[in-house]
Amino acid sequence: MNHRRESSRMPFLHGFRRIIFEYQPLVDEILECMDPLVQDMMVSPSAVVEDDRRIAALNNLLERNANSVYYQEGVSYSLLKMAEYGVVQAAEALLRGGADITFEDPITYYTSLHIAVMRNKPDMVELLVQEGADINRRDRVHESSPLDLASEEPERLPCLKRLLELGADVNAVDKHGKTALLHALASSDGVQIHNTENIRLLLEGGANVKATTKDGDSVFSYIIFLLGETVGGDEEEVRTIKSFCFQVTQLLMTHGANPSACPTYESLTHLCLKNFRLHFPLLRFLLEFGASYNCTLHGPSCWSGFSIIFEQLCSHLSGSEDDAFSVDLFQKAETVLELMASSSQTIKLPINFEINLSHLSGFHRKRISDLFTSLKQLEHSPPTLKQMCRVSLRQHLRPWPIDEKVKALPLPNLLKKYLLIDPSSSAEAAV
Template sequence: MPFLHGFRRIVLEYQPLVDELLGLLATPDTEGQSSLESPACLDSDRSQLSAVRRVLQREVHSPFYQEGVSYALLKVTELGLVPAAEILLEFGADLSFEDPVTYYTPLHMAVLRNQPDVVELLVRHGADINRRDRIHESSPLDLASEEPERLPCLRRLLRLGADVNAADKNGKTALLHALASSDSGQIHNTDSIRLLLEGGADVRAATKDGDTVFTYVIYLLGEMAYSYSQEEAEDIERFCFRVTQLLLAHGANPSECPASESLTHFCLKSFKDYFPLLRFLLESGAAYNCSLHGPSCWSGFHIAFEHLCWHLSRFDDETYSSDLIQKGQTLLELMMASSQTIQLPSNFEVNTSSCRFHGEKVQTLFCSLKQLERSPQALKHLCRVFIRQRLKPWPVDDKIKALPLPDRLKWYLLIDHAAAGHKDL
C-alpha cells in the first residue's frame, strides 16, 4: 500500500528532522503554542535561519536526510517562507520531491497556497514549471487558473514562461480549467480568463470529449433558470456576458459545429431569455448559421421562427406574446442586417396556423424574409448593412446615435423595437 508506506516514512524516519526544522522557524503564539501560521512567524529572523543552517550541517550525512530536507521544503513552501526555502535548496532539497499522500511537488504546493514569491524562487532554481502531478495531471498553471485568489500566482507563472496551451491527457488546457471552475456564486474567474487569453491561450482548445470554451458558458446559462436565486442568476448572466466578450475579442467562434457546442445556437433556441447576449453575438459578427456547413446544418432563421411558433401556440398571455413577437422581429432584422445576402435553408417554410397570437405578424415577417431572399436587395437594406459593418466592433448603438442623421434613419439603423412598433422605412 503506497500511501501507508509513504506515511510511515514521514512519521518514523525523517519526521524528526522535519519537526526540528519547522520548530526553529516557528514562534510561540498567544497561548504559548508553537505556530508557523501565526503572523509572528519570523521567517527572516537571522538567528532562526542560522539555527536551521546548523541543523542541516549536523544532519547532512544522516539517514533519510534527503527526504527530510525535501519534505521540509514542501512545508515551508506552503507557508511562503522564502528565506527558509532558499536555505533548504542550498542544502540539497529536491525540487521534484512529491508529497507522499498528494503527490504534489513544492511548486504545486506554492500555487495551491498562493505563494507567488516562492513560485518564482522555485522556478529560478530549476523547478519544472509545466510539470503535472501524478493523480490529477494538473500543472501549476492549471491550479493557478482554478481560483480567483490564485491570480498572483497565475500572473507570475505566465511571466516566468509557463506554457499557456499545455494540455493534459484529456486535452484540457489552463483556459478550459478556468472556465470549468467557474460556478454560480463562489468562483467567477473573469480576471484569470482574461490573463490567460492575453497570454496567448488558444480559444479553439477542446478536450477529447468535445468540450470547448463555450461548453462551460452554455452549461452555466442552461442551469441559471433552474438552480439559482434571481440574484445569483443575474451574477451568472453578467459573468457569461463578460467571458463571451473576452473570448470573441480573442477570435473565438460561437457559431461552430456541432450545434450543441455553439453559443449562438443555444441563445437562438431561447432568444427571449438570452436576447442581450444574442444581440451582442450577432452585432459582433457571429454567423447566424452554422459557420462550417451553412444553413443546411442549422439556421438562425429556422430556429427563430420555430421558437416563435412554438411559444405562440402554447401561451395565451397577451403581454408575453407581444414581448416575444417584438424580440423575434428585432432578432430577424439583426440577422438580415448582418449580411447583404440572406442565407435560408432550402425549402424553408413556416406554419403559423397553430399560433394563438400574432400569427399574421409571424406570416408577414416570413413573407418579407422570403422576398428579401428572392429579390434584388433594396438600397436601404444595403446601406444599413454597410453602415453597421463600418461601425463595428460592438456596441454600435452609441456610434449610430452620434451620426448626423434624422432620428427616423437612426431608428432604422439601430434595429431596436423596444420603444416603438415596426414601420417599413
C-alpha cells in the first residue's frame, strides 16, 4: 500500500529533481542573459523594445550548449519562463534554438501557452499559437484549455480575446463537461471577481448558452448559487452580487438562454418567483424580457408563477398584521401578477388551481381572495380589446426595458399609464 502511494508520487519528484540537478544550470544561464529584458518587461511591458545585443548573446549561449545532454529540456523549460514574463523575442530565439513547444512544467504540467494565458501575455499567446502550439490543448491535471484559463479572470480578457481571434474552440469541454463560458460563470463570485466582460466576449464568440456539465449545471446554476449567497449577507456585498447577476442574466438571455427550465432548482425564474420580494428587480426583468412564468418543458402542471406567488403571499402573511412588510409584499406580488397576466393573450393556470385562505386574518384573506377571483375571471373570460392591445404592444416593445420604450411612445399620458406596470398598480388593472 505504502509502496503504491510512493510510486504515485514519483513523476512529481522525478520532474522536480531534474529541474534542480540536471538542466537548471542552463536555465539559470539563459535567465541571467535575459534578465535586463525580463526586468524591463516587468516594469513596463509596453515600453520594451528589441535588444539585439541580448538576443545575440542568447543565440551564442544556445550554440555553446547545443551538445549538452540536457540542452533541449533546458531551453524548453526556459521557454516556460519566457512565456511567464512575456518576453517574445527571447521566446522566438528559444524556439529557433530547438525548444519544445509542447514541453510541460514538471510540477504543474502546464505548457508555455497555458502559462502565457495565466500571466496574461497576449502577444506571447499569439506567437506560440503561430509557432504551432495546440490552441485547444488541455493540461494533464485539471484538463483546462488555454481558453478555460483565460475565461476565469477579468485580467485575462486580452488573452481571451486573442485566443478567440486565433480560432480557439469556444464550446470545447473539459472532463466535467464544462465549457469556457461555464468556467467564466463558475469563477465569478460577484464581489471580487466579475467576469462580466469575459462572459460577454464568449457569448459574442458563439458560446452555447444551453451547455451543461456532467453534473447537470447550466449557465443559470451559478447565478442561482450567487443569489443564494445574498441571504443574510453584508448589505453592500448583496447589492454588488445582485448587480452582477442582473448584468450576466441580461447577457445570457440576449443570447437565447432559457431561465424557466426544468427541473426547478435549475430555473432562475422559479427561484425569483419563490423569493419575489428579495429578487423583485431581477424577476421583473425576466418577465419583461419574455421569460415564461411556467415550466417551459411541462407547462403549469410542473410549476406555475401564479400558484407560487399566491403560495408565498399566504405563507408570508400568515399571522401578519397590516404593516410595512405586508404593504411592500402586496405591492410586489400584485405587480408580478400583472406582469404575468400582461405577457400573453391567454393566461395559463394549473388545472384545478385553488388557494387555502383559512389561516389568514380577515384583512389579508379578503385582499388575496379578491386577487385570486380577478385572476380566475381573467382566465375564463375572453380578453377585452383593451387587454389584447396592451399585451400586443408590450410584446412588441420587448426586450427589456419596456417601460422606457413606453414613455418614449407618442401617446397620451393616460394610455401610457395603462401600458406601464409599476409597484403601485394592482392586478385588477389587467382584467
